[in-house]
Amino acid sequence: MTTKIFLFPTKKIPTYLTAPVVKGDIQDIVLASGTLQALNQVNVGAQATGQLKSLKVALGDDVKKGQLVAEIDSMTQQNALRIKKAELERIRAELRSQRATLRLNQLKFARQQRILLNDAGSQEDYETADAALETTRADISGLVAQIAQAKIAVETAVVNLGYTKIIAPIDGKVVAIVTKEGQTLNALQSAPTILIVAQLDTITVKSQISEADVTRVAPGQNVHFTILGDPDHRYRATLRSIEPAPDSIIADINSNVGKTDATSKAVYYNGLFDIPNPGNKLRIGMTAQVSIVLQDAQNALIIPSVALGKKSENGSYAVRVVAHKNQLAVIRQVQIGINNNAHAQVLKGLQISQQVVVGEAHSGDADAHDQAGAAS
Numbered sequence: 001m002t003t004k005i006f007l008f009p010t011k012k013i014p015t016y017l018t019a020p021v022v023k024g025d026i027q028d029i030v031l032a033s034g035t036l037q038a039l040n041q042v043n044v045g046a047q048a049t050g051q052l053k054s055l056k057v058a059l060g061d062d063v064k065k066g067q068l069v070a071e072i073d074s075m076t077q078q079n080a081l082r083i084k085k086a087e088l089e090r091i092r093a094e095l096r097s098q099r100a101t102l103r104l105n106q107l108k109f110a111r112q113q114r115i116l117l118n119d120a121g122s123q124e125d126y127e128t129a130d131a132a133l134e135t136t137r138a139d140i141s142g143l144v145a146q147i148a149q150a151k152i153a154v155e156t157a158v159v160n161l162g163y164t165k166i167i168a169p170i171d172g173k174v175v176a177i178v179t180k181e182g183q184t185l186n187a188l189q190s191a192p193t194i195l196i197v198a199q200l201d202t203i204t205v206k207s208q209i210s211e212a213d214v215t216r217v218a219p220g221q222n223v224h225f226t227i228l229g230d231p232d233h234r235y236r237a238t239l240r241s242i243e244p245a246p247d248s249i250i251a252d253i254n255s256n257v258g259k260t261d262a263t264s265k266a267v268y269y270n271g272l273f274d275i276p277n278p279g280n281k282l283r284i285g286m287t288a289q290v291s292i293v294l295q296d297a298q299n300a301l302i303i304p305s306v307a308l309g310k311k312s313e314n315g316s317y318a319v320r321v322v323a324h325k326n327q328l329a330v331i332r333q334v335q336i337g338i339n340n341n342a343h344a345q346v347l348k349g350l351q352i353s354q355q356v357v358v359g360e361a362h363s364g365d366a367d368a369h370d371q372a373g374a375a376s
Contacts, residue, residue, distance in 0.1 A: 016322050016329060017359035019304050021350050027296040028340045030217055032271065034207035034225060034288035038198035039274060041284075042170055045191035048072050048163035051184050052194065059177050063168040063197060070194050072185060074164035081157040088150035095143040098136060105133040163187075172197040175284060198284065203277045207290040208268035209242070217242060217292055223273055225288040235275055235282075239292060243270040295338045301346035305339055307356040319350065320357035329357050 046052075050072040057069045109129040115121030176196040179185065185192045205225060209217055217239070224236045246267050271292065275282070309318035309331070317336050320329035334349035350356070 015361045016320075016357045017361060018322055018355040019307065019358050021301055021303055021346065021352050021354045021356060023299055023352060024302050025296070025298045026300055026302055026338050026340065026343055026345050027291075028294045028338045030209065030213040030292040030294060032207040032209050032213075032290040032292060034205045034290040036227075036282055036284060036286040036288060037204045037206055038172075038175070038200055038284055039202040039204050040170060040172070041175075041196065041198040042172075043193045044069065044166060044169065044195050044197055045187075045193045046070075046072060046163065046166060046185045047187050047191055048074075048077060048160060049185060049187045050074070050076060050164065052179055052181055055177065055181050055195075057174050057195070059174055061174045063172060063174060065168055065171050067168045068165055069168050069174075069197075070166035072164040072166070074161055077157070077161040077164055081154070081161055084150065084154045084157045088147065088154055091143055091146045091150050095140065095147065098140045098143060102133070102136045102140060105129065105136050109133045166194055168197055170197060170199060172199040173280075175200075200277055200280045200282075200284075202274050203282045203284075204272055204274050205237070205288050205290065207271045207273075207288070207292075209271050209292070211267040211269065214242065214269045216294055217271060222293040222296075223271075223290060224293070225290040227282070227286050227288055229286070237273045237275045239271055240273045241271075243272070246270075297338055297345050300337070301350060301352060302343045303346055303350065303356050304358050305341050305344045306358050308334075308336065308339075308344060316349070321350070322355045322357060 053071045053073045055070050056067075057063060063069060109126075109132075112121055112126045112129040116123065116126045174195055175198045177194075178196065179192065179194045185194075205223075207223075207225075219239050219241050221239045222236065223239050224234045226232075226234055246269055248265060248267065271290075303319070307319055309320065311317050312333065315335070316333040319332050319334045321332050322329050332349050335347040337345035337347045339345070
C-alpha cells in the first residue's frame with residue numbers, strides 16, 4: 001500500500017513597512033545651478049590709438065573712481081592738438097586782417113559816395129567800392145564761422161589727448177589685466193580692453209532656472225546656496241529679479257538657428273540675487289548650488305510622501321495607519337500642506353508618533369515545490 005502526501009503553500013501574511021509621524025521643518029524648493037559674478041564689473045578700455053606707455057596698477061589692487069590706472073603714449077595726440085591750435089591762430093590772424101581791410105573799404109566807399117554826390121566821380125567807382133565793402137563783410141562772416149569750427153577741432157583734440165590717460169570708472173578691485181605695457185592699441189575699429197575692474201563687496205549670483213520651474217518662481221522669495229569649496233555653509237538671500245528672456249535668445253539671433261533646432265534645446269531663465277561679500281571670500285566664477293524656497297514650514301507634522309494614497313475630491317489623501325503591531329491598517333483621510341515629493345506636511349488627520357504605512361512585505365512559505373512522497 002502506498003501513501004501520497006501533498007504540500008500546499010500557506011497563505012501569505014502581509015507585513016507593513018511603517019514610518020512614524022514626526023515634527024520637523026519642511027521646504028518646497030526649486031533647485032538651480034548658479035554662477036557668482038561681481039555686482040558691477042567694467043571693462044576699462046582705450047579710445048586712443050598708440051602704445052601702452054605704462055600701467056599704474058597691478059592685479060588685485062584696489063582702485064578709486066577717477067584714479068589714473070594706465071597711460072598711452074600721447075605724442076601723436078599732442079601734435080594733433082598743436083596743429084589745431086595753430087590753425088585756429090591762423091584764422092584769427094586772417095580775421096584781424098580782414099577787419100583792417102573792412103575799415104579801409106568803408107573809408108573808400110564813403111569817399112566815393114561824397115564824390116558821386118558832388119558829381120565829381122563816376123558811378124563805376126562808386127559801385128566798385130560798394131562791392132569791395134560787401135565782399136569784405138562776407139569774408140569776415142566766413143572767418144568767424146571758421147574760428148568756431150577751429151575751436152571745436154581744438155576741443156576735440158584736447159579730448160583725444162585726455163583719452164591717453166586711462167582712469168578708473170568705478171571703485172573696485174583690478175581682477176584682470178588684459179593688455180601689457182608696450183603693446184600697441186588700435187582704437188580705430190573697436191575699443192580695446194586694458195584691464196577689468198569689479199566691485200566685490202557684494203556678489204551677484206546668476207542662477208539658471210529651468211522653464212519647467214520658472215512659472216513657480218517670483219522675486220522676493222527666499223533663496224540659499226552653497227559653494228563647492230564650503231558645502232557645509234549655507235548662504236541666504238532674497239531673489240531680486242528674473243530675466244524675461246533666456247541667454248540663448250542672443251545666440252539664436254546671431255546664428256540663424258531654425259525654429260525646430262531652437263525648440264529642441266533646454267531653456268533656462270536667469271534668476272538674480274545679491275549677497276554681501278565681506279573679506280571677498282566669494283570669488284567671480286564660482287559655482288553655486290542654489291535652492292529657491294517656494295514654501296516652508298517649521299515644527300510641522302511630517303510623513304513620507306510615499307505614505308500618501310489616493311486623493312479625494314475634497315483634497316484630502318488616504319493614509320493607512322497601524323495602531324499596533326500585527327493589526328490591520330486603518331485608512332485615515334489626511335489634509336496635506338507642503339509636499340516636496342520626499343516628505344509631506346500634515347495639516348489635519350494625524351498625530352505625532354503614529355505609524356503610517358509606506359509599503360508592504362510578505363512573509364510565508366516560498367514556492368510550493370515539494371513533491372509527493374510514498375511510504376509503505
